[in-house]
Amino acid sequence: MENVEVINGYLQSRGSLVQCALTESKGRILVASRDFESGDVIYTEPPLHIIEEDENSELFRQLEQFALVHDLCYSARWCWCALNSLTAGDLEQLPLRCSLISEGLQRQLLWLCAPDENDSAALPAIQQLLLDLGMTTDLTDKFWRLLQVWKYNSFEYSDDPVASAIYLQASFHSHDCNPNSNWVADEQLVLRARRPIAAGEEVTISYLSDEELFEATMERRMRLRISKDFHCLCQRCSEHWDRSRGVRCRCGSLRFLAAEGSDLSPCDAGCAWPAVEVTKREELLVQLCRQQADADRATRLATAQSFAPAAHQLLPRHWATECLHKWLAEGCATKKEAKECEEKRLEFLQDAYEGAMRNTHTAWVMQSLAMWTLSSCGVLREDPPPSPAPSTEREGYEASDPTGRICETSLRKPLC
């Protein structure tokens, strides 16, 4: 990993308004060099490198086959990116059908974090892959680092063709489940302040999609562990009570389950109630939402119709109950029903965390609610069209997956 002085030299040469600093808990981070107001552009940055997948390439198919057969924790996508990040010197005379990059570009790619460095379990499979490709195992260490650089730092650049991009400066941002900045990427990555940021404050982004940010702490941490291999230490994840796990006490008041485990926040009326009664049902609900996340719309609607009333009764401020209401809203037949669903969703969304109101997911629900309201008042003659699915497209370690599946992704919409 490159040291902070070199990175700051690079940032200064670009006139950047952020600086790199080293922390014990998160490694290198980026800190604001001056104050920013909400909405300010903090910087724009072109991609350092973009790699497109080529499913018609024989080499790409060979990588897919290899990843299927061998126990390699890097998919064909990352192997392809690593192969396409080698230099002419690395490959010498080998006639591999991939593109080569300059030594300067490769050096900069190698500045980026490679968190699996101390875990050598992948090495035998990587060596085997290099041998299968007719390469020398001398390249093992470099190839392994490049694999990690792409898996943990790249952003989803396009879906068709599938392409990943590395933005050098943006790769040093930490993730935060209540991020103070937001990125979108097209030709350039544009980073904007989500709220006022003071000089000296860390500038954070989300590696998760806006939708995933509403999930419970345990879910968010699990996604980050699976896709990016770290334990999230952000302030929201460190809070004791999880506002995405709100339950209704027997007396009717609202209580919250702990971020880890099954403690219940105290009841104002002093009710004693074993949390195990709630957590068992919560587990079933979460399982149901995960299982149905990829089901077709009609199946999801039928599931939501069966379970949403009970879920709302027991777990009124829970991310999984919100998920059922979203499925219900997709299939509402009347304006009244639709309005009720969207209102329940908003109740949860607006209260789940401080930054929720700056989240595009909340914006979509508010838009849908407004459309239904206008339509109920007769301002709109036609029923409003279903609101667009919240798109995380090319935002941050976006990481996220519109289907809600937990999988190995690059910072998609959110990053590293």
Ligand SMILES: C[S@@+](CC[C@H](N)C(=O)[O-])C[C@H]1O[C@@H](n2cnc3c(N)ncnc32)[C@H](O)[C@@H]1O
């Ligand atoms: C894309 S890199 C960010 C830059 C990285 N800190 C570096 O030194 O290059 C992602 C890595 O940063 C650290 N990190 C980022 N956000 C974090 C968070 N919320 N909690 C703990 N570690 C975090 C983790 O080590 C993670 O693997």
